[in-house]
Amino acid sequence: MYFPYFIAYMAVGFAVSLGVFFWALNRGQFKDQERARYLPLEQRASAPAAKLTRKGRIETVGLFALACCGLAASATAIVFALTQAR
Amino acid sequence: MSPAEESTAHGNQTAKAFTLTSAMWFAFATTFGMIAAGYLVAPDFMANVEYIHFGRVRPMHVNAVLFGFVTPGLIAAAFYYIPRLLRTRLYSERLGVFSAVFWNISVAAGMAGVALGYSQGREYAELPWLVDIMIVISFGLVIVNFLMTIRRRTEPILYVSIWYAAAAVVLTACTYLLGNVVWKPDTGALAGIPDAILLWFYGHNVFGLLLSPMALAVAYYVLPIATRSPLYSHTLSLIGFWSLIIVYTHIGTHHLLQVPVPTWLKTISIVDSVAMVIPVMVFLINIWYTVKGKLGDVHADIGAKFIFTGTIYYFFVNIQGSMMALPDVQRITHFNNWVVGHAHMGVLGFAGVTALGGLYFILPRITGRPLHSRFLADFQYWLVLIGITGFSIVLTIVGLIQGQAWYNGETLYRTLPGLQPYFITRLSLGLLIMVGAYTGLYNVARSLYFNRGAAA
Incomplete structure (x- = not known):
């Protein structure tokens, strides 16, 4: 028991x-949830925002392609399992 | 001098110690993993060396990853951001450094114990009894430092990262004690089904109530700073925190749907597993809206780049996890390499990558100098990313082959020749991750102790 x-x-x-x-x-x-949003940003010097470089863009595409491979593998397996497991 | 500047002036010794701990055990853990993967390709591989045969080196790999690499990496970041978010100094740097040293002794003792054959033989809970006690004490030391720093805060509002980090260490100390059945030192286990339930309560909570919340805490801290954007919604983040605490605790039994566990417990585990979509999507919507339109900033900071990638893996692994808890899906995906792939996506793809991001984010800040080599960090990023994505695909395929074969009543040995190419591919991908780990160790060590870069 x-x-x-x-x-x-x-x-x-x-x-x-x-x-x-x-x-x-x-x-x-x-x-005071509005102030809480800014807590990590306080006490920091501001700097100009970085622009997405060509290399960064290529990396983004590469990352997206890898992510799609993973998602496709997962989706295929789940669909396959749901259609076969009977 | 602000508390943050004062903390930097006092050396951030605790964060540095845990940073080095994480980088070092990442290298060791991947080495153990490579040896284990070698046995799957060639079963006689080093079979005469009893200390590292498969049955010992596999738990060494798993425990070194969990308690040597990922947890200390996330704790290192926590020792950096907790004083800053609370506008105070860390309660005790001396206690922090002691906890890091004791932590390393505990993990090393665990590795030595398992290598010598003193394993308790329960998955994720193999470490010997004495080491279990040492691990709990290690968590206790960290808890004292966290909670006393929270007590001495000058900022009244607890940012969501504080909630996650504090809850993670407190809950894990309790879960670890219970899950390892420390009141039975001779076996470290109950008997029969209750032990299985308790084991998976513990095993899944190591991921869900330790690695996940600690990693989410790092993401919630780093990404707003890296993109110079306030968090999209702090209220939403707190809803995510409380729903995770309620939902995650009892999903471990979804590992036991095929065994005679009480149906009500299985039902709770399945319902809660599917309900995990709520805290997961709450986090992802919140953090992706925070960085929306700021991908340039994410790429500009190597730490943020790692962490953003970790959020993508968090999406995959949790959608998988929710679906895998469904009995129909589990008939194909359970008890095979699909689960191994899922575990690697969660522990390395999400939590491990986020821990690495945390390390690279805090390194320039705790040393006051730029990272030793941004190139090496980028190199490690791609090695780890290609390695883990390849792992996900290869292990998923192997799992499906095994699952279908078993489901159709095929004999095990007849599937093995067909699996070998996948295991060879897995070994190669593991090599990428291991090289990435050693590259990271070199970069971290140089950044900490032999950095000739100009002081910031």
Whole structure:
């Protein structure tokens, strides 16, 4: 009989998560979200934005091609599995 | 002097120590992986050397990647961004350096233990009992430093990266203790089905509640800075965080759909696996909108380039993961190399590549000098990217061949000759990744300790 241990663990985890969530709620962690967006950017000197170079463009195309290969392999396998696994 | 400048002045020793740790174990881990891949091509390959036969070198590879390379790499970045986001100094650099040293001793002890045959024989939880305790202590030291820094913050709002990083280390310390059944030092395991459930609760959470949140935290910090854009939506990022915490915890049982696990637990694992689409798409929409129209900036920063690539792999691996939890799909994809491909996409393609991006992003900032060689970092990027993409394709094909053969009742040995070309290709691709790892180690070591570049 092991279910009670798992259920107890899940319940404790859920309770602790709720506790932290309400702590955050009461401490105003969900307020001022507009300022929070800028937190990583503060205290940094601004510099001109970089333009996409020719090399960068080639890399982007290469990356996109590799990504398409991966996506095609995954999609093929999933379609194949769904049509064959009966 | 601002806290950030003060921190730089104090040397960022902890971030440096974890950076070197990650680069070093990446090289070792890929070497172990190459040896393991060699056995799949030629089973007699080094078979007389008992310390590195397949049954030992494979768990050495897996654990070195998880706890030697990826986690320390992501922690290195966390030790950089946590004080800066909280506008304070790190609680204790001395404790941080000690934790890095202790971390290395723990991982090295684990490798030695497994090499000598002291394995607990449970996938992802092979490390001997004493090392389990040392790993938990290592996490404990990091937790103290993280939480005490949060306590001493001057910035009241916790940016989403702080939430992810803090949750990851705290949850993993608990998950590691439970998953490795540390209260049973002699076996490190329960008996029967409960052990399988607990093992996969732990095994999947190492990825979902350690590597994923730590990697997302790095992406949320680095990409806005690299593209000079505020985060698209901080509210959305918090929705992603809380949904990940709720959904990810109980999906491990989707590894056990073919075994007599209670149906309610299987149902929870499948529903939660599919529901993972929510936190994943929330993150991706948020981060891709943040960098929208700024690809030039992403390319200009080698760290951001690695991390952006990691987000693409995050998309693939999670869509795969959600689909693989469906019983119909799993009949073909489970118990074969498809899962090995999936694991490599997740741990290297997403979390590992993001860790490398984090290292390259912080290196110039923690040393105050430019990277030793941007060319070598780019070279490593392409070696790793071609290697992991090739892995994904080759292992997916091998998995489908094996899955179909098994599904149709084919005898195992009859499939093996047809698989060998794929395993040779895999070995070659692994060589690219290993060369990339050693290139990275050289670049990181030179950047840290023998850098003659002008101070920034």
